[in-house]
Amino acid sequence: AGLSDHPSFQTSYLHTGLTGGLVYSYRIKSQNEYGPANDWSDATSEQTGQAPEQPAVATLTILDVYIKISWVPPTNNHLTITSYKIIIADSTNTFIENKQVCDGASVDAMNLNFCSVPMSALWTAPFNLVYGTSIKAQVIAINQRGESIASTVNTNGPIVLTVPDKMYVP
Numbered sequence: 001a002g003l004s005d006h007p008s009f010q011t012s013y014l015h016t017g018l019t020g021g022l023v024y025s026y027r028i029k030s031q032n033e034y035g036p037a038n039d040w041s042d043a044t045s046e047q048t049g050q051a052p053e054q055p056a057v058a059t060l061t062i063l064d065v066y067i068k069i070s071w072v073p074p075t076n077n078h079l080t081i082t083s084y085k086i087i088i089a090d091s092t093n094t095f096i097e098n099k100q101v102c103d104g105a106s107v108d109a110m111n112l113n114f115c116s117v118p119m120s121a122l123w124t125a126p127f128n129l130v131y132g133t134s135i136k137a138q139v140i141a142i143n144q145r146g147e148s149i150a151s152t153v154n155t156n157g158p159i160v161l162t163v164p165d166k167m168y169v170p
Contacts, residue, residue, distance in 0.1 A: 007010075010151075013026075015131045015167050018131050019048065019064065020047055020048050020049055020050070020077065020078040021047070021048060021049065021078035022047070023045050023046070023047045023048075024031040024045065024046055024047075024048065025043045025044070025045040026043065026044055026045075027040040027041050027042070027043045028040065029041065033056065034071075035086040037139055041133050042141075045103050045114055047078070047079065048078060048144040049076075049077050049078035049079035049143070049144070049145055050077040050078070050087075050145050050146075051077065051080055051142075051143060051145045051146035051148055052074050052075065052076050052079075052139075052141035052142070052143050052147075052148040053074040053076075053077060053116070053148060054074060054150070054151060054152075055071050055073070055074040055139045055140070055141055055148060055151040056071065056072050056074070056137045056151060056152075057087075057139065057151055057152050057153075057154050057155075057168045058071045058137050058151055058154055059071070059152055059154070059157075060135055060137060060157035060158055061157075062119075062158045062161070063116065064121050065118060065120070066116040066117060066118055066119065067116070067117045067119060067122070067158060068114055068115075068116050068117075068137055069086055069088075069102060069114060069115050069116075069117060070113055070114035070137075070138050071084070071113050071114070071139045071151065072113065073113055073141065074141050074148060076141070076143055077143070077145070078147055079143040079144045080143060080144075081110075081142065081143050082105075082142055082143055082144065083104050083105035083109070083110070083111075084104030084105070084106050084109050084139055084140065084141055084142065085097050085139070085140040085142060085147065086102040086104050086109070086115055086137060086138075086139055086140075087134040087137065087138050087139075087140065087150065088101075088102070088127060088135070088136070088137045089121070089127075089135075089137070089153075090126055090127045090128060090129070091127065091128040091129055091133070093136075095105070095126075095136075095138055095150070096126055097100065097129075098121075098126060100121075101115075101117045101118065101121040102115040102116075102117050103115065104139075104140075117141045119160070119161055119162075122135065122160055123160070123162060129160045130160065130162075131159075131160055131161065131162045132159050132160065132161060133160045134157060134158075134159055135157055135159065135160060136154060136157070137153075137154060137157075138151045138152070138153055139151045
């Protein structure tokens with residue numbers, strides 16, 4: 001007899017109605033037309049959880065020659081947040097991540113919930129922002145289950161500042 005002749009043959013199981021934050025353990029036992037195996041498999045365990053909730057809008061402030069992007073950690077949905085992705089709008093209003101200027105896995109990002117971006121980094125590639133442009137950023141929280149929805153874009157915040165123009169002497 002083939003495997004399709006055995007209606008109880010199963011290779012997967014979907015457990016519904018789980019409670020977040022709990023650890024569930026599973027074991028399996030094989031069976032064929034002669035009966036079940038003598039022993040169960042070793043147990044495998046999995047903690048329930050989901051990707052983090054959407055972070056609140058980031059706060060952007062000017063600190064000397066830096067833009068400080070700070071955020072409040074969102075609900076982690078029962079799994080530790082392992083890093084953040086900070087995305088900044090470029091000159092075409094496309095949000096991009098640049099870990100060289102703001103690494104969401106750094107000590108400051110993980111422990112203090114902020115990163116400091118040099119203002120001069122915004123003038124050049126990949127951002128190419130010009131004087132007077134509003135600086136926009138979003139934060140994404142990441143855990144073992146995936147990425148949160150990006151925070152809403154900040155609507156108030158600092159503008160790009162640059163070095164002064166050449167002085168005109170009459």
